[in-house]
Every structure is written in C-alpha cells, then in structure tokens.
Amino acid sequence: MPKSVLWKVLPLLVLLGCAGRSPRLGGDGAANMDAIAKRVAQDYLDRCYAPIAERRIPDDLCQFELFERAERQWGVAFGVAELKASANKLMGLKIETELQRLLVYDQASQRYVASDTRSRYEIIAAIKDKYRIR
Secondary structure, eight states, X not given: OOHHHHHHHHHHHHHHTOSOOSOOOOSOHHHHHHHHHHHHHHHHIIIIIHHHHTTOXXXXXXXXXXXXXXXXXXXXXXXXXXXXXXXHHHHHHHHHHHHXXXXXXXXXXHHHHHHSSXXXXXXXXXXXXXXXXX
C-alpha cells in the first residue's frame, strides 16, 4: 500500500475506533472506576432486577441467577425486600468483577490504585460502600 493512501486511511480508522482494542476512558482513574460501577449497576437493575421484580419469566442468565438465588435463600414466596437483598449481593459481585477487569486494561485506573495508600480491594470496597452495595 503506498504511503499516500495509508495516510489518508489511517485517520479514518482512528476515528472509527479500529486503531486499538483497549477501553477508551478518561485520564482520571477514580472517575473511571466510579463510572464503571454506575454503568454496571444501572445495567444490572434494568436487565436483571426489573424483570424479576415485575414477576416476568426469566429469559436471561442473570435473571435466572437472581431468581434462583432469591428462591433458594428465601423460599418460593419471596417478596420485594428479599429480592432486593439478593440482587444487591449479585450486583456487588458483578461490579467487583468489572472493576477488576478495568484495573487490568485501564492505565489511569492502575495509576490511581498505585498512587493510593489503600489496596485495590479496599478501593473496590470503598466504591461498593459508597453506593451501599454489599
């Protein structure tokens, strides 16, 4: 491929996002971690908790997990309060997993954790406490 064509195509590829695979987040690691926690929590509430709270038939894996956990823990006659407790625990696991994944790929978050005096687990626990997720 001639250089002139490459220099015309390269900006287009960069704009389309084909230039790299790493997540493109801001330069503030704390804000990145907070944004991921909010996004995962909102997605979990919309996709997993709301259908089960409305007593719809589960059709997604996370809905099955939530329904099964609530049924095993509280019995078949579980209510909204019991469902919220079960959803809170499962959502906490999802958030923790996504934050650990973020710390592998996002350099700003890695720098934030490295510069803080707390460990990554303490930082994740602080984020979960901030939103009252267990």
